[in-house]
Amino acid sequence: MDSNSQTIQNHWAITDVLSRYARGIDRKDPVLYRSCFSNEVDVDMGRGLQSGLSADDWVGQALAVVGRYEATQHLISNHMISFESEDARCRAEVQAQHWNPSGAWKIGGHYDNRLIKTEFGWRIQRLTLQIRWSETTGDAIAPGRPRPAVRPD
Numbered sequence: 664m665d666s667n668s669q670t671i672q673n674h675w676a677i678t679d680v681l682s683r684y685a686r687g688i689d690r691k692d693p694v695l696y697r698s699c700f701s702n703e704v705d706v707d708m709g710r711g712l713q714s715g716l717s718a719d720d721w722v723g724q725a726l727a728v729v730g731r732y733e734a735t736q737h738l739i740s741n742h743m744i745s746f747e748s749e750d751a752r753c754r755a756e757v758q759a760q761h762w763n764p765s766g767a768w769k770i771g772g773h774y775d776n777r778l779i780k781t782e783f784g785w786r787i788q789r790l791t792l793q794i795r796w797s798e799t800t801g802d803a804i805a806p807g808r809p810r811p812a813v814r815p816d
Contacts, residue, residue, distance in 0.1 A: 750780070
C-alpha cells in the first residue's frame with residue numbers, strides 16, 4: 664500500500680475510534696467504550712490529569728458519570744489528525760448533552776487526544792477534554808460541582 668493510501672486508512676481508523684467512543688458512552692456500553700482505549704490511559708476531563716489509569720478503571724468512572732442521566736448524546740466532528748512515528752494526535756470538536764426529565768447539562772469544546780497503534784488497531788492513550796462552554800437547565804448539576812444547598816423556607 665502506498666503512503667497516501669495508508670494515511671487515508673489511518674485517518675478513517677482514528678475517526679472510527681472517536682465514533683465508537685461517542686456510541687459507547689451514549690449507549691452506556693462498557694465493551695464498546697473500552698475498545699477505544701489502550702490498556703493504560705491518561706485522562707484530563709478538565710479537573711486535572713489522571714495518569715496511568717487502567718482503561719477498565721476509566722471506563723467505570725466514565726460510565727458512572729453518564730449513568731446519572733437518562734440519555735446522553737456526544738457529537739464529535741472536525742477531526743484534525745497528525746501522525747508522529749507510531750502515534751497520532753487528534754483534535755476534534757465536541758458538543759455533548761446529558762439529559763434527564765428534570766434537567767440537562769450541555770457542553771461544547773474539543774478533545775485533544777493522543778492515540779497509539781496497537782496490534783488491535785488505533786487506541787486512545789491520552790484523553791483530554793477542553794470545555795469552552797457549559798450550560799445546565801432545571802436541576803441538572805455538572806459532574807464535579809457541588810449541589811447547591813437547599814435553603815429552608
